[in-house]
Amino acid sequence: MADIAIIGGGAAGASLFGELLRHGTRVHWITGDRPAAGRGVAYAAGSDRHLLNVRAHAIGLFAGGEGEFLQFARRQVDGVGADDFLPRGLFGDFIEAQVRACADLALQQGRPVQIHPEDAVRIEPLCDGGYAVRLASGVLIKADAVVLALGALAPRPLKAVSREALQSGAYVLDPWRIARQEPAPRRVLVIGTGLTAVDTLLSAAERWPSAELVALSRHGRFPFEHTALPSAPYARQSALNSALLACGSPLAMLRRVHAAIEAAPQTDWRSLLDGMRPINARLWRRLNAKQRRQFLRHLRWLWEAARHRVAPASARALDAMLEHGRLQVHAARVLGVDGHGPLQVRVRHRATQQLDTLGADLVIQATGLDTAVAFTEHTLLSRLLRDGLATPDPLQLGVAAHPDGQLLNARGELQVGLYAIGALLRGNLWECSAMAEIRVAAQQLARRLAAADAQVPRGESAMAVRPALAP
Ligand SMILES: Cc1cc2nc3c(=O)[nH]c(=O)nc-3n(C[C@H](O)[C@H](O)[C@H](O)COP(=O)(O)OP(=O)(O)OC[C@H]3O[C@@H](n4cnc5c(N)ncnc54)[C@H](O)[C@@H]3O)c2cc1C
Known part of the structure; x- marks a missing residue:
């Protein structure tokens, strides 16, 4: 039987892990050093104001498992409606419960479940096929196929941000990790107006009740809002x-x-x-x-x-902040961010083309998914590029890949047995990072890997293959 290694402890990794366990495949899930495998960035327990952008009945971890989250949520919270937009942390609880149930079942059936809560740092091809995955601790895992489920990359600072601004502590690169601010900022400026920016503003409003909030992006447009109730499908x-x-x-x-x-x-x-x-x-x-x-x-x-819409409750909260003058929104381009804190953000307004400088005690970059692998400092990915096992998508939307998710290497050939799922495939699929797409991709990939496994003569496995490791 073949061994499959999944690298990445977010929802994509969790979905594929569960699917592969159901197929009876031997899986190594390398979840990274974040606590609580399966939650990833989106579903880590955060504020209850951070809502799913999908109705409770329509989101799930596994293809065909829509409705299971709703049942779970109803067991945890009274009065949950099928069309409600629930907290993302609750979906994280659900993922953890689903993963546990799949693992328990596999264990009851006498199949091993291998979860490695550390980072993978290198993938090396073996001379007879398959790969060796090296973990941060030095442990080596051999697998016939490896799937990268790494999500989006750590954000990089915008080019316009000066070194002194970055070093000041007043510029926050990762909106999900904001250090304690003493004294509380009086003016907070968020760069971006997408879903991440919305949650960042809602959190900032709660955390610093007296702070003035500013959001800016080139079009100054928040996501459109979901209708309170699902609308009828379009007949044509x-x-x-x-x-x-x-x-x-x-x-x-x-x-x-x-x-x-x-x-x-x-x-x-x-x-x-x-x-x-x-x-x-x-x-x-x-x-x-x-x-x-x-x-x-x-x-x-x-x-x-229009596609990644905001839950009605979040839209209401933003409207109230705008109405009470607590929040200002600008359609403007950032030309520079300077200073030691407070920071000065130089912008050009879109409508008038006028230059302006906005001061802020805290500037938070919330510009959305970064998938530009060519510029990343991610240890594993940058190593894969250097080793020629992966190559960037020409538009910097992740890695170049075949439609089935198999990576293309530096020679433009299929890197057999090395796959990606989720945001890294944006160049290939564009829409591939929301749960609806992820769970279908996980199901299809698990089927493909299990079918390939069925063709391997019994008794043969990468476990028996000797590694040809590069120095
Ligand atoms: C804030 C936010 C809210 C969202 N809300 C919704 C929503 O409401 N509905 C929806 O459908 N989609 C939503 N999404 C889209 C979301 O991207 C997917 O739903 C899903 O969470 C993506 O999971 P992932 O596993 O691909 O990525 P991630 O959640 O980013 O997980 C990747 C994991 O891989 C780990 N990792 C990275 N490198 C390594 C390594 N070398 N070794 C081991 N582990 C590694 C990381 O630490 C991380 O835990 C949201 C996304 C974000 C960011």
Whole structure:
């Protein structure tokens, strides 16, 4: 039987781990040094104001397991409705419970469950196929296939941020790890207006009740809001999707969607967008490099705001802050961040093109997913690039890969048995980092790996293969 190593202790790793255990595969799950395997960045227990952006009945860890979270949540909290947007931490509790149940079942059936709570630092190909995964402690794990489930990369500072600002302690790079601020900041500026920025603002409002809050991004646009109740599906979705697949450019796709929305005033536009979800990866794959670049430059902000929507309660809280003058939002480009703290943020306003300087005691960078692997200091990924086992996507949207998630190496060939799942595949699939896409990808990858395993003659395994390790 083959051994599979999964690297990454977030929801993608958890989903694949559970799927592979169900197939009876021998799995090593290398979860990293964060506590609570499975929660990853998104579902670590945080504030109860940090809500899922998916309704309770529609989110789950495993494909076909939608509804299981709702049942779990109802056992924990009274009065949960199927359409509620619940705290992300509660979904983290659910993931942990699901993982435990899968592991317990495997153990009862006499199958080993191997979870390694440390970082993987290097992957080395073995001469007879398969890989050796080296952990931070020096332990070596041999596996026939390895899956990178690393999520997004640690954020890098914007180019406009000066070294002194970075060293001042008044510039926060990771919005999920904000150190205690003494004295409390009087003015907090958040760079970004996406979902991460929304949660950052809600937390800042709670943590520093007297602070004035400022948010800015190039378009100054918060994500659109989910409807309080699900809207009816669009009746002509399949015709729309076929027409979109026949479009030759992102602009033509936008026009098509726009025309469909105009022609169906009785249908909420969000339904049309949600109905595109099964074809989004195919649409992306139809675009050539130039068109993808155009999309990223001109349409990405609108797509992100419309596709990754905010829960109604979070939108209400933002509205209240705006109404009471507690929060200001600017559509502006950041030109520089300087000072020792307080910091000065130099911007150019989008509408007037005027230059301006905004002062802030604390500046928090909340600019969303970073998947530019070519610039990363991530030990494992940078080593994979150096060793030529992986290569960056040309648009810096993760790693270059085959549609099945198998990586392309520096020679542009398939790196057999080395896969990725989740955000690292954005260049290939574009939409691949939300739970709906992740759980389907995990199911498909587990099937593929289990089927490959079934073709290996019994008794053969990478465990029997001697490593050819580079020095
Ligand atoms: C704040 C936030 C909120 C979100 N909310 C939603 C939502 O409501 N609904 C939804 O569908 N999606 C949401 N998402 C999308 C989210 O990305 C996915 O739902 C999912 O959590 C992604 O999981 P992941 O495992 O791919 O990545 P991550 O959660 O980032 O997990 C990757 C893990 O890999 C570990 N790791 C990295 N390097 C190594 C290494 N060398 N060795 C071992 N481990 C390593 C990291 O420490 C991390 O724990 C949200 C994302 C964020 C960031």
